[in-house]
Amino acid sequence: MKWTIYFLLLLCITSCSDSKSKKNTQITPVSYIKEAPTLDGRPIENYWNLLEWQPIDQNWIGGPFDHGDYNGKYKMAWNEDGLYILLEIVDDTLLEQTEDPLKLWWNDDCVIVYVDEDNSGGQHRFNHNAFTYHVALDGNVVDLGVNEKPTLYNDHVISKHQTEGNTTYWEMHVKVYPSIFNDKPTVKPVVLSEGKRIGFAIAYADNDNSKKRENLIGSVFVPGENKNAGWIDANVFGTLELLK
Template sequence: MKWTIYLLLLLGVFSCAEVKNKKNSQASPVSYIKDAPTLDGRAIENYWNLLDWKPIDQNWIGGPFDHDDYNGRYKIAWNEDGLYLLLEIVDNTILDKTEDPLKLWWNDDCVIVYVDEDNSGGQHRFNHNAFTYHVALDGNVVDLGVDKKPTLYNDHITSKHQTEGNTTYWEMFVKVYPGIYNDDPNIKPVVLTENKKIGFALAYADNDNSEERENLIGSVFVAGENKNKGWIDANVFGTLQLVK
């Protein structure tokens, strides 16, 4: 009995250590903006010029790629209503071949937004302890619902993009929902506040004309051979700290 209690306590210590490490994982401060940008895929607001670019350059799936085939970076800001994203994606082929947004949504070119409202980490495949939003070129937003089926979350993320040559600029507004969200529309997004920490990552799925996506390129370093863990495990997300 004593050994059982000891082992349980030891496991508790390791679990706490994992959460603590997650809270400090690849931390990044995020600046406050008072006025929301006009979501039109054009970074005309002056405050976008004041924010630093952050890379989306970690190859999670696929072989090597060159700069002309893919290059990505983003800027991020916040206010009480949610997160605001500006992405610059260089991609020589933009593909959206699956018309049904709930079928093979991960194989078309899309932006993937990973959000863990309380930065707690942990599993989230069939729950909303965290979200893996696939934002398609047509604006549809897909994640797995609590019923284990693909579900549209178009009211969670609003996006617009503009393409100039091989470069596509995306602007997004992301509402941040709590981990208790269970697909009940009565559960509202949280009001963001200064010093709040949010688990977060971005990725871009790149398909130049294959049956499956050729690369998945993320914004955070993931250790180990299996780097495509974010859609299940929020422990690999980075950490945003909201500042003013």
């Protein structure tokens, strides 16, 4: 009887530990391209037509939204130099109210790219175990640095967008940096290869005309009450699998 109780207790502890460390199981295959797209917000390269759209439809912050106000999706490709992302965002109001890119950057309309190079999960608030890149309408890219202050990472994510009516097309090149990155230029981005798995999510912050963002809509389902966990916890990211 004593050994039975011990075994059940050990099983419970193991299960609880696994549940805390379990990663999001959403896996997205990503196709290889030889030539990088021209980053101009105009997806005229033929290979974009061959790739499947993925939805950005999980409401992480805010109340219900109308698809006339917001609708979003993305496509991805890769080569040795990094990830390439095409987004189609339907948004009837594009708002950029804060001139200083290092102040209140999360309240303007922006795309947020979450990257975990080794797909290890874990906390990353003031380290680069993973990144949360806020890509603003003016092209500035903000995340928290190892000094615990907002920092520009404009050389990590290069983006261009074009708006026609209520639809904005974004094209992005995301360089993938390792967890040892310490905000020093001596640490270079990794060279991507077939079979690599990368933790990843993408989201859109929507603000029509408020002091604070009204919605944050993401690409992966996040269980529990705190849907906006990705900015500090890479365990909720999905996984990219690089294929050729």
